[in-house]
Amino acid sequence: MSTRIYKGHPGPGIKVTGEALVASDNFSARYDLDLVKGIVSRPAHKLAGQSYVGKILILNIAKGGVASAWMLRDMVQSGRTPKALILNFANPIMAQGAAFADLPLIDRFEVDITEAIKSGEMVTVDPAAGTLTVGGVMSASHGQASD
Amino acid sequence: MKLDEHQKAMLAGAEGPARKYAMEQILKVGRFFDAEDCVPISQVHLMADPEALGPSGVDFLESLAKMPLAERRVRVPAITDPRGVDFNAYKRLGQTETMANLERRATAAFEALGFMMTNTCINYQSVIPPVLGEHIAFGDTGSSIYANSVLGARTNFEGGPSALAAALTGYTPRYGYHLDSYRRGKTHFEVTARPRDLAEWGALGGLVGRAMRSYWEVPVLSGIEGPVTSDEIKQFGAALASFGSTPLFHMIGITPEAPDLKAVFDGPIPAATTLGRAEIDRLMDSYRPKDDKLDVVVFAAPQLSLFEMQTLAQHLDGRRIHKDVALLATTSPDIKAAADRMGLTASIEGAGGMVLSGVCFYQMYARDIGEANGWKRLMSNSAKLVNILGGYGYEPILDSMSACVESAVAGRIVGASS
Numbered sequence: 001m002s003t004r005i006y007k008g009h010p011g012p013g014i015k016v017t018g019e020a021l022v023a024s025d026n027f028s029a030r031y032d033l034d035l036v037k038g039i040v041s042r043p044a045h046k047l048a049g050q051s052y053v054g055k056i057l058i059l060n061i062a063k064g065g066v067a068s069a070w071m072l073r074d075m076v077q078s079g080r081t082p083k084a085l086i087l088n089f090a091n092p093i094m095a096q097g098a099a100f101a102d103l104p105l106i107d108r109f110e111v112d113i114t115e116a117i118k119s120g121e122m123v124t125v126d127p128a129a130g131t132l133t134v135g136g137v138m139s140a141s142h143g144q145a146s147d
Numbered sequence: 148m149k150l151d152e153h154q155k156a157m158l159a160g161a162e163g164p165a166r167k168y169a170m171e172q173i174l175k176v177g178r179f180f181d182a183e184d185c186v187p188i189s190q191v192h193l194m195a196d197p198e199a200l201g202p203s204g205v206d207f208l209e210s211l212a213k214m215p216l217a218e219r220r221v222r223v224p225a226i227t228d229p230r231g232v233d234f235n236a237y238k239r240l241g242q243t244e245t246m247a248n249l250e251r252r253a254t255a256a257f258e259a260l261g262f263m264m265t266n267t268c269i270n271y272q273s274v275i276p277p278v279l280g281e282h283i284a285f286g287d288t289g290s291s292i293y294a295n296s297v298l299g300a301r302t303n304f305e306g307g308p309s310a311l312a313a314a315l316t317g318y319t320p321r322y323g324y325h326l327d328s329y330r331r332g333k334t335h336f337e338v339t340a341r342p343r344d345l346a347e348w349g350a351l352g353g354l355v356g357r358a359m360r361s362y363w364e365v366p367v368l369s370g371i372e373g374p375v376t377s378d379e380i381k382q383f384g385a386a387l388a389s390f391g392s393t394p395l396f397h398m399i400g401i402t403p404e405a406p407d408l409k410a411v412f413d414g415p416i417p418a419a420t421t422l423g424r425a426e427i428d429r430l431m432d433s434y435r436p437k438d439d440k441l442d443v444v445v446f447a448a449p450q451l452s453l454f455e456m457q458t459l460a461q462h463l464d465g466r467r468i469h470k471d472v473a474l475l476a477t478t479s480p481d482i483k484a485a486a487d488r489m490g491l492t493a494s495i496e497g498a499g500g501m502v503l504s505g506v507c508f509y510q511m512y513a514r515d516i517g518e519a520n521g522w523k524r525l526m527s528n529s530a531k532l533v534n535i536l537g538g539y540g541y542e543p544i545l546d547s548m549s550a551c552v553e554s555a556v557a558g559r560i561v562g563a564s565s
Binding site: 009010011012026030031032033035041042043044045061062063065066067068069070071073074077078088089090091092093095096097099100105 | 172175176178179180194195196198199200201202203204207286287288303304305306307308309323360361362363389390391392509510534535537538539540
């Protein structure tokens with residue numbers, strides 16, 4: 001299986017590997033998630049009812065309110081958190097929240113990242129390099145990614 | 148990112164761990180957005196309700212609040228967004244002691260840091276409105292979009308951790324809406340039907356917000372004849388920022404950076420998307436329920452201005468809200484005090500409503516209080532509120548203040564558009 005690498009803008013957080021959970025919908029922690037159950041709770045969201053815990057959550061753009069800036073850290077500390085957040089376009093709230101939480105975050109890819117990656121694919125997120133690597137995770141030059 | 152000597156010293160910890168944290172946060176966010184340096188800001192508005200903070204956020208604030216006075220005090224005037232608990236009402240609303248204790252701890256920590264507990268999202272109406280060109284760090288999407296668009300001040304959305312960093316240092320990273328180039332119009336809408344009430348102004352904002360593809364897209368609206376009132380443009384902006392993720396709009400002939408289309412666009416003026424009666428109606432209709440059951444009516448998001456409080460009091464004066472329906476109105480502590488003094492609160496509460504102070508409905512554990520009170524079907528004239536509450540287990544309905552009040556009195560959904 002060939003390796004695909006997508007380049008975005010570097011962001012906060014450490015390198016992680018996990019299973020992708022992807023939708024073309026947008027993202028707000030306060031408006032879209034049930035933080036206690038760890039599921040997407042907005043009925044109209046394509047991922048409604050699905051658990052994001054431990055996933056590489058890949059969505060379109062950051063929407064909505066400022067609460068996510070606090071909530072991402074609480075999510076990380078509670079353990080009910082995605083491993084990384086990948087967006088076509090973050091906004092300052094997501095960047096501020098990811099920085100505060102040390103949650104891996106990358107955005108601004110050369111392609112629509114929600115089209116490029118399918119749910120269920122194994123993805124390595126390297127925020128310092130700003131890259132997503134799909135497939136060939138075990139044989140990648142960095143070896144198995146840490147998480 | 149370039150830092151001056153003072154900023155470097157704070158980053159190195161020379162002024163204590165609180166300001167070190169603040170500079171690290173500034174640097175991380177600044178690098179993410181390729182900021183060249185920091186910009187001094189004149190005031191900070193911080194969003195940090197206890198539901199958003201969570202226990203870990205409150206622990207973090209308390210860790211800062213324990214530091215020596217010189218190390219922990221904010222460096223510019225810093226004020227707060229609505230809190231999560233109104234201590235005069237929380238028991239009646241079914242909020243728990245756990246929520247109240249978290250609120251008490253957060254408030255004590257903010258006071259120790261030197262925050263002024265204004266507890267309002269309408270600070271641009273009720274505290275100190277910033278002025279054209281003033282660099283600020285505002286932390287509520289509604290207050291940010293109003294300050295940027297209507298007043299011409301300059302802010303990004305500053306979420307709590309970054310607004311706190313701005314307060315502790317007096318700086319924020321210079322990126323996005325602090326820069327001239329980011330404030331130029333990107334997308335053009337021609338409005339062909341003037342909204343008829345605040346709910347429709349919110350619906351129009353929602354339509355524009357839904358069309359926004361990122362934080363960086365600046366919508367420009369033409370076709371709206373002035374004047375527009377502060378409450379109208381507040382509802383419009385709050386909904387735009389809630390449905391989208393956009394902190395700046397231009398309204399031709401109305402907002403200060405948009406005297407005409409040529410002034411706001413670089414290059415040729417883009418073709419306009421038309422927004423008219425059909426689009427507004429369609430958005431309102433998308434919240435129309437199948438039957439007329441009603442549990443609660445909420446006026447909030449943003450908190451009510453003094454004028455809105457007066458209008459609500461006039462609607463409710465001498466009326467009686469149905470025993471099976473609750474009616475809540477949220478406002479700032481300062482407006483609440485004025486409303487008390489002017490008899491507006493008495494008119495609203497005399498009809499059976501509740502006026503809540505220093506809170507806003509969606510920032511006060513809305514999911515939990517809905518479950519505690521059996522509230523599912525919720526009616527409001529705030530497009531922002533109905534947008535948010537769809538994710539909180541409610542079935543929200545958007546209609547005018549008048550229709551909301553008539554429905555609260557009737558005990559079922561009524562009104563011109565029901």
